[in-house]
Amino acid sequence: MTSVESLDPAAYGIPTEDRERILSPALVIFLDQVRANLRTLLGYVDGNADRLRPHIKTTKLPRVFVEIARAGIRHYKCATTREAEQLLTVLEAQAVAGDLLVAYGHLEPALSQLTDLATRFPRMRVSVLCEDADLVDAIPDSLGIFVDVNPGMNRTGIEMSRRDAILAVAERAEGRFRGIHHYEGHIHAGSFEERQALAIPLHDALIELVEATESAGCPVGEVVTSGTPSFRAALMHDGLDHLAPRHRVSPGTVVYSDLRTQSCEELDFVPAALVFSRVIAHPGPALVTVDAGSKAIAAEAGAPIAEALGFPHLAARTPSEEHLPFDAPTDPPPLGTPILLVPRHVCPTVNLAEEAVLVEGGRVIGIAPVSARAHDIWVGERP
Numbered sequence: 001m002t003s004v005e006s007l008d009p010a011a012y013g014i015p016t017e018d019r020e021r022i023l024s025p026a027l028v029i030f031l032d033q034v035r036a037n038l039r040t041l042l043g044y045v046d047g048n049a050d051r052l053r054p055h056i057k058t059t060k061l062p063r064v065f066v067e068i069a070r071a072g073i074r075h076y077k078c079a080t081t082r083e084a085e086q087l088l089t090v091l092e093a094q095a096v097a098g099d100l101l102v103a104y105g106h107l108e109p110a111l112s113q114l115t116d117l118a119t120r121f122p123r124m125r126v127s128v129l130c131e132d133a134d135l136v137d138a139i140p141d142s143l144g145i146f147v148d149v150n151p152g153m154n155r156t157g158i159e160m161s162r163r164d165a166i167l168a169v170a171e172r173a174e175g176r177f178r179g180i181h182h183y184e185g186h187i188h189a190g191s192f193e194e195r196q197a198l199a200i201p202l203h204d205a206l207i208e209l210v211e212a213t214e215s216a217g218c219p220v221g222e223v224v225t226s227g228t229p230s231f232r233a234a235l236m237h238d239g240l241d242h243l244a245p246r247h248r249v250s251p252g253t254v255v256y257s258d259l260r261t262q263s264c265e266e267l268d269f270v271p272a273a274l275v276f277s278r279v280i281a282h283p284g285p286a287l288v289t290v291d292a293g294s295k296a297i298a299a300e301a302g303a304p305i306a307e308a309l310g311f312p313h314l315a316a317r318t319p320s321e322e323h324l325p326f327d328a329p330t331d332p333p334p335l336g337t338p339i340l341l342v343p344r345h346v347c348p349t350v351n352l353a354e355e356a357v358l359v360e361g362g363r364v365i366g367i368a369p370v371s372a373r374a375h376d377i378w379v380g381e382r383p
Helices: 031-044 062-070 081-093 110-120 133-138 163-176 192-215 228-235 238-243 346-352
Strands: 026-030 075-078 099-102 125-130 144-150 177-182 222-225 247-249 273-284 287-290 306-308 324-327 338-343 355-360 363-369
Touching (some): 026 346, 081 110, 110 125, 133 163, 163 177, 163 192, 192 228, 273 346
Parallel strands (some): 026 355, 222 247
Antiparallel strands (some): 026 273, 273 287, 287 324, 306 338
């Protein structure tokens, strides 16, 4: 674990002439840190990228998709049709034959959109989730099918105890049955030891489910588990390790990291997507306010919504839409001071931005669209 206070602000340097041209608030992506995080991620799987199916809901930028592909990763997970199209376009341009699981409960007309993508990118393998055998026939033949199981998060999926229902989906899918999707996203708080203790019985039950499914005559080609707070516990589980390379983990915030990821002591990722802000007010003798409120930094994950890099004495208060006040008991930074903010939850923070400033080697190298943000809202020619 790398705390924000231990980070070297010099590693996030932006030349003065560039800082003076950035309108705040602005999302800033540090590509050197992106690459460092990808190396760290690969280190956790001993360089075997085949154990990874990272979720790209966080990264959102085609320029960063390129970095992930260049790291050797070939299996991906996404949520929206827009993410799928943007990723597949990048992989095609990089001459990479990718494998994409759209891990979201899409029905029509979104299934038609995904079918179109599978047709447009024939070198790519595209799959979807299913939790009801009666819906299998509605999924076009060009799409693979993963059974979505519910390990206790109670968001989507078939309850793990309902093996007959799980098997019914696998049998109905026949040759399109790709595997089992098991997202234990409700395991995210506490120490690594506490999270691992909660994950072990879930992974034990998953192994039993795989064995039962295969005993019934349905080979399980792949088992997908785990977001960022539980993926190392999954990699350390003996039963899942014995399934390799059929078992893959699907963390999302590992490429950019954030305050929540920084709190996982077993992880050594560094923040790579920060929000550039400026001090714009001194509303009290021990208060400063920056120009990055909840329209620039996601606030749904609780307090603090961000920490100020290089200013450990500042403590964020509750934001409003355009403002974020900080308690500044000593040395309040003067008006106009640029401050980089590390978000508590980077995924929706990136989704708030239309463009990002790209920094590499200590200098700004360009402005890139966050083109995989938001959602498509229409299929076919627009009215």
